[in-house]
Amino acid sequence: TFASIYSTIYLSDIGTVAFRATSQIAPNQQIDGYFVGSAAAAPVKLMAVGDAWRGDTFSPPLYDFKMNSAGQVAFYAGRLGQGDGIFIAAPGIEPAPIALENDETSAPSGGVIDLNFPDALDINSSGQVAFWAAYADPSSPPFFGTGYFIGAADQPPRAILTTGQALPGGGTCPLFAPVTAGLALADSGELAMYVPGVSDAPDFPMHIIASSEGTLRRFVAVGETAAETDSQFGRLGSVGANSSGDFLVQAVLVGGPVKQGLFRNAIPEGVDLDRFHLSLSWETPDGHTGWGHPVKLTSQSAYFYFFDPNNLEVMVKILDGRAVNGSFWVFYGALTDLKYDLIITDTLTGASKIYSNPMGTQAGRYDLAAFPDSSASSTSSRSPTALGQSESILLRDRFQVEVDWTVPSGSTGKATGVTLTSDSGYCWFFGSDNIELVFKLLDGTGVNGHFWVFWGSLTDVQYTVKVTDTVTGALKVYRGQQGVQSSGYDLLAF
Numbered sequence: 192t193f194a195s196i197y198s199t200i201y202l203s204d205i206g207t208v209a210f211r212a213t214s215q216i217a218p219n220q221q222i223d224g225y226f227v228g229s230a231a232a233a234p235v236k237l238m239a240v241g242d243a244w245r246g247d248t249f250s251p252p253l254y255d256f257k258m259n260s261a262g263q264v265a266f267y268a269g270r271l272g273q274g275d276g277i278f279i280a281a282p283g284i285e286p287a288p289i290a291l292e293n294d295e296t297s298a299p300s301g302g303v304i305d306l307n308f309p310d311a312l313d314i315n316s317s318g319q320v321a322f323w324a325a326y327a328d329p330s331s332p333p334f335f336g337t338g339y340f341i342g343a344a345d346q347p348p349r350a351i352l353t354t355g356q357a358l359p360g361g362g363t364c365p366l367f368a369p370v371t372a373g374l375a376l377a378d379s380g381e382l383a384m385y386v387p388g389v390s391d392a393p394d395f396p397m398h399i400i401a402s403s404e405g406t407l408r409r410f411v412a413v414g415e416t417a418a419e420t421d422s423q424f425g426r427l428g429s430v431g432a433n434s435s436g437d438f439l440v441q442a443v444l445v446g447g448p449v450k451q452g453l454f455r456n457a458i459p460e461g462v463d464l465d466r467f468h469l470s471l472s473w474e475t476p477d478g479h480t481g482w483g484h485p486v487k488l489t490s491q492s493a494y495f496y497f498f499d500p501n502n503l504e505v506m507v508k509i510l511d512g513r514a515v516n517g518s519f520w521v522f523y524g525a526l527t528d529l530k531y532d533l534i535i536t537d538t539l540t541g542a543s544k545i546y547s548n549p550m551g552t553q554a555g556r557y558d559l560a561a562f563p564d565s566s567a568s569s570t571s572s573r574s575p576t577a578l579g580q581s582e583s584i585l586l587r588d589r590f591q592v593e594v595d596w597t598v599p600s601g602s603t604g605k606a607t608g609v610t611l612t613s614d615s616g617y618c619w620f621f622g623s624d625n626i627e628l629v630f631k632l633l634d635g636t637g638v639n640g641h642f643w644v645f646w647g648s649l650t651d652v653q654y655t656v657k658v659t660d661t662v663t664g665a666l667k668v669y670r671g672q673q674g675v676q677s678s679g680y681d682l683l684a685f
Contacts, residue, residue: 194221199476203259206230207282209258212521214239216370223253227282237264244286247273257314263316265289267306275306277322279344280316287344289320298336298353302326311369313376313432319343321351321376321561323369337366338584339374339384339401351401352384358399359409359541362389375432383410383430383438396427400442406463408536411440417454422447422593461485462493464509466539467519467562471495471505474530476550483531489624492649494611497529505531505613506629508649512559521546524555524647524678526615526631537562555648555678584616586632591661591684594628597653599673606654620652628654635682644669644684649678660685 193217201209207229213221213684224239242249248271256266262281269275269657274292305325312322320340325338338353356364361453365388373385382401397412413424428441462485469634471483483495483505488658492508504527512520523533523546530550536543544561584592593605606627615631627650635643644658644667653673659666667684671677 199256201256201264203258203262204260205262207258207262209237209264210234211256216592225253225256225264225280227258227262227264235282237266238286239269240268240277244270244598247271247322248322254313257312259314259424260316261318261319263314265312266557267312273586277306277312277320277342277680279318279320289321289342289344290324290340290348294347296324296326296350296351297347298326298338300336300352300353300355302328302336304340304348311373312476313374315376315380315432316378317380319376319380321382322348324376326353337368338364339382341353341376341380341382343569351382351452352386352399352407358386358389358541359407359536359538361541373430375430375438377432377438381432382395383440385427385430385433392463394637398427398430398438400438404459406467406468406538408461408538410438412443412455412640413580417442417444417449417452419448420444420449420452422449459669462487462657463538464493464507465490466536466537468536469493469507470534472532472534473497473504473527474550476529488611488617488626491624492626494617494629497527499650501612501614501632503611503629503631504529505533506617506626506647507533507535509535509561509627509628513564513566516559517563517565518560519564520557520559521561522555522557522649522676523674524629524649525553526629526645526647526678528553528680533560540564553647553678555676557649557651584610584618585615585661586610586616587634587642589660589662590632590644591659592616592632593657593659594618595655595657597673598629613677615674620650627652628656630656632658632684639682641683642685643680643682645678645680647678648676658684 192215193414194213197211199276207227209227211225212643213223215221222239225237226234228234237457250269250271252269254267258264260467265279267277276291277289278286280286290304292306296302296304314320340348340350342348354366375383384399384585398410400410401407415424422444423446426443427444430440432438438605439455461468474480485493485494485495494503494506497504505525507523510520528551533546533547536586554606596602610616617626617629620627631645633643635641651674654671656669
């Protein structure tokens with residue numbers, strides 16, 4: 192019979208409840224364990240102190256546990272003589288290890304996991320488990336590093352953020368003790384982590400988010416201004432995540448009328464172009480908002496679509512112009528007139544730029560002083576590297592797109608075209624990594640009886656675009672002026 196039930200419980204999406212309790216197995220004997228029950232079935236034991244497990248025996252201590260939406264439970268437990276461990280289990284399924292004491296760690300400095308401080312773990316719907324741990328050199332204890340890790344059943348955990356690792360915005364991750372509710376693992380695999388400071392600024396706590404690929408970005412930090420307030424973050428509390436990939440952080444504010452609150456961050460899909468992380472938010476005229484879906488094309492360029500993978504909306508490229516003016520250059524061109532914010536972060540320095548497009552405007556822009564960097568560049572990204580061959584793009588199996596270009600010196604050439612989807616494509620002038628123009632052709636006959644042409648420029652080189660309807664022979668010509676980065680659309684094209 193149950194002797195006592197602890198206050199922490201979890202409810203899954205399938206209607207099961209996980210809890211920790213002690214059972215009375217004899218007049219003077221109780222055992223501690225984790226259990227799962229539901230309204231339709233009596234509780235079943237996941238594990239209890241004294242249970243045999245893979246040639247060993249579970250023992251105290253039992254600490255933190257979490258349940259995911261699918262009914263799986265991650266928990267912390269000891270083992271007789273073998274050290275503690277973090278495990279995952281479900282009714283009818285034997286516990287599997289996520290991390291065990293003295294497992295080899297993937298932290299850059301090496302060492303083995305030390306689980307003597309089991310105060311923070313989380314589990315997402317796919318069964319990934321995130322946790323805080325110390326790691327140690329067995330030959331020279333005590334521990335020499337701390338950090339966050341992600342593991343799965345019977346798989347070695349991988350280090351996400353550890354002592355000495357560079358943090359976005361500068362500084363490195365220090366040694367730090369675990370913080371209850373200091374991490375949250377989203378179903379996407381992104382992880383929000385509390386860091387109480389940096390190596391050279393211990394009073395500068397922050398929450399860091401790691402993408403599923405391991406890219407770090409700052410979520411919120413003490414001293415930053417909270418959205419829609421005149422107050423700054425003064426103390427950061429717990430963080431959580433929902434199944435949609437939203438993170439929520441509790442914070443106390445200073446310097447304004449708002450004193451505390453909960454702050455939500457819808458985590459965007461992002462893409463990395465070498466050292467730069469890109470994301471894009473959009474808004475429709477009726478107030479609907481969302482994040483663009485990125486597709487990486489080259490090491491220097493990517494595009495975003497909003498609603499349909501075939502409907503390209505914004506193209507971005509980042510060039511290394513340090514040899515010319517000591518900065519990286521940003522170019523972007525749009526095939527949409529929706530409102531959007533393009534967010535670009537230099538993951539080495541933490542510097543960030545936001546480029547905003549107002550509602551009803553289709554524009555391409557460039558910033559030749561976007562990210563200053565005094566380190567040397569071997570070549571200028573503006574220098575032609577190879578002349579393109581004369582090629583065309585066929586969109587919707589009907590419309591042929593050809594482009595000619597002219598540089599200020601008078602030299603001319605034919606662009607090389609690349610088809611992306613049935614509706615869209617791009618072309619390059621000098622090198623295949625350096626995209627210059629992007630196109631899409633939509634069927635608007637159901638709206639106004641015409642096919643629509645959109646083009647977006649990532650260049651200020653003069654160009655001539657020729658679009659031919661191969662069925663009727665009709666031809667349209669669109670021109671870009673020398674020294675002007677211009678985009679446009681034609682809703683009466685064909």
